[in-house]
Amino acid sequence: MNNLFPNVDWAQMWASTGETLYMTAIAVLATFIIGLFLGLALFLTGKGNLWENKFFNFVIAAIVNIFRSIPFIILIILLIPLTLFLVGSMLGANAALPALIIGAAPFYARMVEIALREVDKGVIEAAKSMGSSNSQIIFKVLIPESLPALISGITVTSIALVGYTAMAGVVGAGGLGNLAFLEGFQRTQNDVTFVATVIILIIVFIIQLIGDNVTRTIDKR
Amino acid sequence: MITLDAVKKIFQTKDGAVNAVDHVDLSIEQGEIFGIIGYSGAGKSTLIRMLNMLERPTSGDVTVAGKNLSQLSNRELRKARQEISMIFQHFNLLWSRTVKENIAFPLEIAGVPKEERQKRVDELIKLVGLEGRGESYPSQLSGGQKQRVGIARALANNPKVLLCDEATSALDPKTTDSILNLLVEINQKLDLTIVLITHEMHVIRKICHRVAVMEDGRIVEQGPVLDVFRHPKEFITKDFVKQITEPxxxxxxxxxxxxxxxxxxxxxxxxxxxxxxxxxxxxxxxxxxxxxxxxxxxxxxxxxxxxxxxxxxxxxxxxxxxxxxxxxxxxxxxxxxxxxx
Known part of the structure; x- marks a missing residue:
């Protein structure tokens, strides 16, 4: 191993992998919750839906679109004041979280909205005809019926988030991206960059595999 | 059981106002199977949806089982809807739930405790003849079986009225007959009032006691099925009767x-x-x-x-x-x- 990758400090490599996994996991969890909430709000206030409201729909859609459109690397810079306020530092894995979550949640919210729109209107009508309340329709019909799409959406978002963590790493957030940039690129130790890349690829493949399997198991259509 | 009094429904569209239902008076008796026939666009779908307020009438009163539906609060309306069930042309089952879980759905909505739910679901599965299919998912069922699940689900909360929205239009003739027989059976067994809409005179002939013919949002003719078959007055009615008599x-x-x-x-x-x-x-x-x-x-x-x-x-x-x-x-x-x- 050491002959093949002479410059790789494995302890450091695993520590960075841990940081990447940590950032991704927390960001995915928060993105799922916030994105689901935003996506539901976007869907429900839309035309012909339970809480149809043009004004709120417009406001939520505007927020989602703006944050979805800002390139991630610029978003990190724009969010420096917020990050300093929340985390107290621009260094380390935690410092990446606000930008990761704010960058990914609107992206996922759109996917949630699309997933919910795919739910058969007839089924919602049937639930109404049985006397369901709005919250029963949301939790017993909309979410369970769109679950496979919600899961494949969070899979795609998670993979995007792994990429975002690498970008965040370049500006000091730690993780494999940080390692590949500082140790690999800046010190021209190509073997470090290579190993970091391979580990990131493995993480992505594993996420995709888990996502596909869960989606397949719960999809009874 | 059901009274409609000067019911109107106007939809505002880009091409102006459309009178989907135009001044309909109707009275349906307890225990009756009442059919509403009309071509697509006649307003029958809108009419049947006003019987459980899925569509709110623009004006007029809808009274079902002694309650004036348009005057109920949201909470009261949800409660009332548990007594007015509906089955659909495309069944509208939840694909994420098994047959049993689909039938249990309205019971969950009504807050029935779990043990009671299971007991009731088993009874209903037997009633509609789906023994042994309880753990299947809707995607594993045929159209007729899906509609049986729809019927079982509709009967779960012991409704007083069953609304059938083109319930057999997506089924083949043989399956249609078996579903119609099931409807007659539950009508007799449970003394359930059934209102159905259809474009097939065959359905009216086979199970309805009385029929109303709808055209352009109005009821143009109504009466006991045999009377209407014997003396169809309107041109459209004669057309429908021909579906039966004259290939x-x-x-x-x-x-x-x-x-x-x-x-x-x-x-x-x-x-x-x-x-x-x-x-x-x-x-x-x-x-x-x-x-x-x-x-x-x-x-x-x-x-x-x-x-x-x-x-x-x-x-x-x-x-x-x-x-x-x-x-x-x-x-x-x-x-x-x-x-x-």
Whole structure:
């Protein structure tokens, strides 16, 4: 191993992998919750839906679109004041979280909205005809019926988030991206960059595999 | 059980206001199977959706089981809807739930405790004949089985009224019959009032006690099924009745025969109820010097007894033929001399 990758400090490599996994996991969890909430709000206030409201729909859609459109690397810079306020530092894995979550949640919210729109209107009508309340329709019909799409959406978002963590790493957030940039690129130790890349690829493949399997198991259509 | 009083529904569209339902008065009795027939766009879908307020009427009152639905609060309306079930053309089952879980859905909505739910679900599965399919998902069922799940689900909370929205229109004829039989069975067993909309006269004939014909948002004709079959007044009603009595080939065949023998008369006889067995034809042959040529005949069963039609061709001297027709008119059959000019 050491002959093949002479410059790789494995302890450091695993520590960075841990940081990447940590950032991704927390960001995915928060993105799922916030994105689901935003996506539901976007869907429900839309035309012909339970809480149809043009004004709120417009406001939520505007927020989602703006944050979805800002390139991630610029978003990190724009969010420096917020990050300093929340985390107290621009260094380390935690410092990446606000930008990761704010960058990914609107992206996922759109996917949630699309997933919910795919739910058969007839089924919602049937639930109404049985006397369901709005919250029963949301939790017993909309979410369970769109679950496979919600899961494949969070899979795609998670993979995007792994990429975002690498970008965040370049500006000091730690993780494999940080390692590949500082140790690999800046010190021209190509073997470090290579190993970091391979580990990131493995993480992505594993996420995709888990996502596909869960989606397949719960999809009874 | 159900009263509609001057009910109107106007949809605002880009092309102006559309009167989907236009001043409909209707009264449906407890325990009755009431059919509403009309072509697509007649407003029947909107009408049946006003019986559980899935569509709110623009004006007028809808009273179901003693409650004026348009005056209920949201909470009261949800409660009332548990007594007014609905089944759908495309079944509208939750694909993420098994058959059992689908049937349990309305019970969950109504807050029935889990053990009671399971017991009730088992009863319903037996009632609709789905034993052994409880753990299947809807995607593993045939159309007829899906509609059985729909019916079981609709019956879960012991409703007073069952609304059927084109419930058999997506099914093949054989499956349609089995679902219709099931509806009659639950109507009798549970004394359930059933309102159905359809564009198939066959469905009306087979299970309805009374029928209303809808055209352009209005009810143009209504009455007991046999009466409407016997004396359809409106053109559209006659059109629907023809779906039962006259396959399209008959019209062509009769036209052909009439042109071959212009001096003969073609007569349509309609038998209703017990007199379907009367020997009218035999009597005509014995009493008059005419030849009777039987062209086409059909007897079908309705909820109020048998209903039959017979097309015959009479040949002979003009006077004899006229007298034969007059004689038949005096019997308990409806006689109509057909001309296709």
């Amino acid at each position: 399209e080939e008959t019209t062509d065949m009769i036209k052909q025969l009439a042109s071959e023998k212009p001096q003969s008369k073609i007569v349509q006889l309609t038998f209703v109820g017990g007199n379907a067995e009367q020997p009218v034809i035999t009597d005509v042959i014995r009493k008059f010097d005419v030849q009777v040529n039987i062209l086409q005949g059909k007897v079908s069963q309705t909820q109020n007894g048998p209903y039959g039609t017979l097309f015959i061709q009479l040949e002979g001297a003009d006077q004899e033929v006229d007298e034969a027709v007059t004689y038949m008119n005096g019997q308990k059959v409806e006689v109509e001399v057909i001309s296709y000019e």
